[in-house]
Amino acid sequence: MTFAHMVINESLRISSTSPTVHRIIDHELQVVDYTIPAGWIFMGYPCVHFNPEKYDDPLTFNPWRWEGKDLTAIVSRTYLPFGTGSRLCVGxxxxxxxxxxxxxxLSRYRWSMKTETTVLRRFMLMFPGGSDVQISQDTKVDNSVGY
Incomplete structure (x- = not known):
């Protein structure tokens, strides 16, 4: 199931289950040219998932980027699909x-999304016109990818 874990990690990197992280600032915080006063609620986005310094070609879905890495990790400094710290999702x-x-x-079937499907990347993946997926039964399932 190594490849399945790589696909899961990449799916969670691209579309996080925690699109925003809410924190109450306990002390004044300087972010570039802005000062966030203590007591304000800060809503951060896990943009580290799309940082080209952390991930090569970050906007591309590439499960192979996880090859040779700890696939059981739920969170790291550059990968936090379920939040972090005391607010890590229990599920x-x-x-x-x-x-x-x-x-x-799903691997028992062939499936594809229509090329004209509009995909927007905001705080999470969005399909404004819906997501039309075509599914057909595959009689020759390739199990060589580790399932």
Whole structure:
């Protein structure tokens, strides 16, 4: 299931389950040219997932970028799909298990998204016109990718 874990990690990197992180600032914080006063609620986005200094070609879906890395990690300094610290989602491992089961069953079929589908990358992936996916049964399933 190594490749499935790589696909799950990349899916969570591209579209985080925690699109914003809310924190109450306990002391004045300087962010570039802006000062955020103590007591304000700060809403940060996990943009580190799209930082080209951390991930090569960050806007491209590439599960192979996880090859040779710890696939069981839920969070790191540059990968935080389930929040971090005391607010780490208690269901993180359960969510990854559900994704693995879904991928396992989906791999029995061929599926594709229509090329004219509009995909917007905002605080999360959005499909303003819906997501038209075509699914057909694949009689020759390639299990060589590690399922």
């Amino acid at each position: 993180a491992k359960f969510a990854k298990l559900q994704m693995a089961i879904f991928i396992h069953h």
